[in-house]
Amino acid sequence: MAPDLLKFFRGSAAQPQTAPSAGSKGGVRTQRSSSGLKEFSKSIGPESPKVVLDLGPTSPTNLMRLTGMGHKVYNEDLLMASLDTRYQVKGSDGRLELSPAEFFKDSLVFEEGALDAVLAWDLPDYLPEPLVKPMVDRLHRALKPGGVLLGFFHTREAGPEAPYHRYHITGGETLDVQVMERFKLARVFNNRHIENLFHDFKSVKFFLARDYFREVLVVR
Amino acid sequence: MWKSTPGTETKPSTTPNTAPVMSTTPPPRPSIEPVRSKEFASEMAHIGKSVLIRGELSGSEDLYLDGEVEGNIALLEHNLIIGPNGRIRANVTAKDVVVHGKVEGNIQGHERVELKKSAVLNGDISTQRIVIEDGAFFKGAIDIRKEAKSEPKREMAAAAGYSGSSSSSGSAMSAQRSLVETKFEPKG
Numbered sequence: 001m002a003p004d005l006l007k008f009f010r011g012s013a014a015q016p017q018t019a020p021s022a023g024s025k026g027g028v029r030t031q032r033s034s035s036g037l038k039e040f041s042k043s044i045g046p047e048s049p050k051v052v053l054d055l056g057p058t059s060p061t062n063l064m065r066l067t068g069m070g071h072k073v074y075n076e077d078l079l080m081a082s083l084d085t086r087y088q089v090k091g092s093d094g095r096l097e098l099s100p101a102e103f104f105k106d107s108l109v110f111e112e113g114a115l116d117a118v119l120a121w122d123l124p125d126y127l128p129e130p131l132v133k134p135m136v137d138r139l140h141r142a143l144k145p146g147g148v149l150l151g152f153f154h155t156r157e158a159g160p161e162a163p164y165h166r167y168h169i170t171g172g173e174t175l176d177v178q179v180m181e182r183f184k185l186a187r188v189f190n191n192r193h194i195e196n197l198f199h200d201f202k203s204v205k206f207f208l209a210r211d212y213f214r215e216v217l218v219v220r
Numbered sequence: 221m222w223k224s225t226p227g228t229e230t231k232p233s234t235t236p237n238t239a240p241v242m243s244t245t246p247p248p249r250p251s252i253e254p255v256r257s258k259e260f261a262s263e264m265a266h267i268g269k270s271v272l273i274r275g276e277l278s279g280s281e282d283l284y285l286d287g288e289v290e291g292n293i294a295l296l297e298h299n300l301i302i303g304p305n306g307r308i309r310a311n312v313t314a315k316d317v318v319v320h321g322k323v324e325g326n327i328q329g330h331e332r333v334e335l336k337k338s339a340v341l342n343g344d345i346s347t348q349r350i351v352i353e354d355g356a357f358f359k360g361a362i363d364i365r366k367e368a369k370s371e372p373k374r375e376m377a378a379a380a381g382y383s384g385s386s387s388s389s390g391s392a393m394s395a396q397r398s399l400v401e402t403k404f405e406p407k408g
């Protein structure tokens with residue numbers, strides 16, 4: 001009852017603005033506007049080629065759009081990679097557990113200052129706990145000074161069943177959001193947590209949406 | 221009187237000739253036809269799924285590769301299709317490259333690279349044009365090398381993408397508001 005009621009009050013930003021369409025990988029797509037993406041798009045600009053890292057599942061829409069603007073694009077699906085058993089080691093209790101050291105031998109291997117921009121989407125809300133802070137530290141190192149990172153963070157009202165999404169950039173400030181059923185929300189950051197997470201960065205700018213998201217643009 | 225009429229043409233003799241007769245049409249390969257692009261429909265060399273090659277694979281004709289290769293593949297001015305059973309651990313250089321299978325290595329397509337929905341690529345792509353189907357898995361970098369002729373078009377397309385998006389900024393901004401900007405002292 002309560003979740004239905006909350007859904008009802010979510011507001012216009014969460015409402016589908018176009019007819020949903022089924023993709024071949026994942027569920028229906030709905031369109032949403034994104035002030036964070038607008039700022040991100042301004043930051044990377046079309047004036048000169050940039051190096052952009054997309055940390056979401058492979059999105060042809062994003063890759064085609066960004067390369068079409070002349071940018072060099074990296075894609076790493078860290079969440080999917082975290083399921084790889086190669087990165088598991090036996091813990092002190094004999095059980096297999098994810099090893100950040102093993103994981104980052106193959107992931108986010110960039111030279112210092114190699115990236116101009118990172119699309120982190122809502123990855124920190126779903127990534128296994130041991131990987132979150134090391135991931136942010138590595139991104140901090142890989143980003144150039146002045147480089148930007150776009151992240152989405154659920155609010156507590158989203159609830160534990162908030163679905164994982166793929167994000168497809170369809171415009172300078174519009175996204176197609178596609179539900180993926182494979183992953184469950186691992187945690188919810190409050191604003192203080194987010195500021196602490198990006199403590200080493202120059203600035204953190206929040207954008208509140210009406211659909212249980214805080215969009216965050218972080219500047220290195 | 222001596223002209224042949226339909227239905228009465230003389231058929232090739234079945235008696236042995238001094239030189240062997242070779243058909244110009246390849247034998248049918250029904251299992252691979254569905255994944256072949258129309259543009260590659262002409263005759264091409266074929267490596268089947270049971271073949272394993274270690275080392276340098278080079279050639280001067282189009283190639284359909286459904287087997288396993290470890291090493292390097294260099295077709296230079298010719299096309300390569302990696303079939304759904306293809307397992308490649310190699311750097312690949314060809315004119316057009318179409319991937320249905322798995323590749324671990326860098327792909328350099330002089331003109332075009334296409335990742336089909338079943339493709340799994342761990343490596344970088346360098347090409348002039350790229351096509352990626354939804355469902356393809358890709359980990360690596362895409363570097364689009366500029367075509368000299370299409371340079372003005374690309375710039376116009378990029379500008380159009382931004383101008384088009386900015387036209388709807390009013391409605392987008394109405395749904396959200398900037399809350400707060402927190403600044404820290406830079407540490408590195």
